[in-house]
Amino acid sequence: MPSGRKIVLEIGKERAIAVLLDDQAPKTCDAIWNALPYETESISAVICQHELIFMMPLIIDMENPKFPTVGDIGYWCPRQCVNIWYDKTEPLGLTNLFAKIVENLDGFAKEAKKVWKNPGTRVKLYRLE
Amino acid sequence: MSRTYEKTLERLKVLVQETFKEMPEDVKNLKTLTGAFGYRAAPTILAMEESRAVADELWYLRELCKKESVGLDCLKEAAKVILELRSLRFEGWYKMKSTANLLRDSAKALAESTDKTEYKNLLEQLMLYIGKQNVWIETMVPWDALSKAFEKAR
Numbered sequence: 674m675p676s677g678r679k680i681v682l683e684i685g686k687e688r689a690i691a692v693l694l695d696d697q698a699p700k701t702c703d704a705i706w707n708a709l710p711y712e713t714e715s716i717s718a719v720i721c722q723h724e725l726i727f728m729m730p731l732i733i734d735m736e737n738p739k740f741p742t743v744g745d746i747g748y749w750c751p752r753q754c755v756n757i758w759y760d761k762t763e764p765l766g767l768t769n770l771f772a773k774i775v776e777n778l779d780g781f782a783k784e785a786k787k788v789w790k791n792p793g794t795r796v797k798l799y800r801l802e
Numbered sequence: 803m804s805r806t807y808e809k810t811l812e813r814l815k816v817l818v819q820e821t822f823k824e825m826p827e828d829v830k831n832l833k834t835l836t837g838a839f840g841y842r843a844a845p846t847i848l849a850m851e852e853s854r855a856v857a858d859e860l861w862y863l864r865e866l867c868k869k870e871s872v873g874l875d876c877l878k879e880a881a882k883v884i885l886e887l888r889s890l891r892f893e894g895w896y897k898m899k900s901t902a903n904l905l906r907d908s909a910k911a912l913a914e915s916t917d918k919t920e921y922k923n924l925l926e927q928l929m930l931y932i933g934k935q936n937v938w939i940e941t942m943v944p945w946d947a948l949s950k951a952f953e954k955a956r
Binding site for chain 2: 713714716717719726727728730732750751752753754789790792793
C-alpha cells in the first residue's frame with residue numbers, strides 16, 4: 674500500500690480516499706495538491722470502459738507516464754484531464770499516474786458508473802489533512 | 803509584447819476562469835440548434851468533436867513549440883491555418899460566433915508573439931478554454947440513450 678499525502682474524492686453520496694504517488698509523478702502530485710479544493714463537472718469516457726473524466730485548469734507536462742490499472746488516477750496531458758479508472762478496463766494510453774484509490778473504491782465505482790447516464794455529475798476533491 | 807497580444811491574453815485568462823465555473827453562452831445555444839431534418843443531435847455532437855479537434859491541435863502546437871528545429875514563424879503559420887479553418891466551422895455550422903471570433907483573435911495575437919514563451923502562454927490559455935468548452939458540450943450528449951438507439955437502428 675503506497676503511503677503519502679492523501680486526497681478525498683466525493684461523488685454522489687460516496688467518498689473515496691486516494692494516496693498521492695509522489696515517488697512516481699512528484700510534479701503532477703504537487704500541481705494537483707496545490708489546486709485543491711476543487712469541484713467540477715465529470716463525464717464518462719466513451720471509448721475506454723469504466724473511466725471517469727474531469728478537467729482541471731492546469732497545464733502539466735508528461736511525467737513518468739504509465740498504463741493505468743483499477744483504482745489508478747492519472748492526469749492526461751493533451752487534454753488537461755484527470756482520469757479515474759474505477760473498474761476493469763483496457764488501458765488505451767499512457768498518463769501521469771499520480772494517485773491510487775485506497776479506500777472505498779467500490780462505493781466510488783458505484784457512483785461513477787452513473788455518470789454514463791448523467792454526464793455533468795459534480796465531483797469534489799480536497800486534501801485529507 | 804504587442805497591445806493585441808496583451809489584450810487577447812488577458813481576455814483569455816478571464817474566459818478560462820468564467821468557463822471553468824459556468825457553461826458558456828455559445829454552448830448553451832447548442833441546446834436549440836438544429837441540423838438536417840430539424841434534429842439537434844448532429845450539430846451538438848459535431849461541435850463537441852470540433853472543439854476536441856481544436857484542443858488536440860493546440861496541444862500538438864504546444865509540443866512543437868518545445869522543438870528547437872521548429873521556428874516561431876512556422877508555429878504562427880500553423881496556428882493561423884488551424885484556427886481560421888476551425889473558426890469558419892464554429893461560426894457557420896454551429897452558430898458559435900463568440901468561439902469563432904475568439905479563435906480568429908487568438909490567431910492574430912499569436913502572430914504577434916515576439917518569442918516562443920509568449921506564443922506558448924497564449925496557446926495554453928486557449929487550450930484550457932477550448933478544452934473546457936468541449937467538456938461542457940460533452941455533458942449535453944445523452945450517450946446512454948444514443949448508444950442504445952444506435953444499436954436498435956443497426
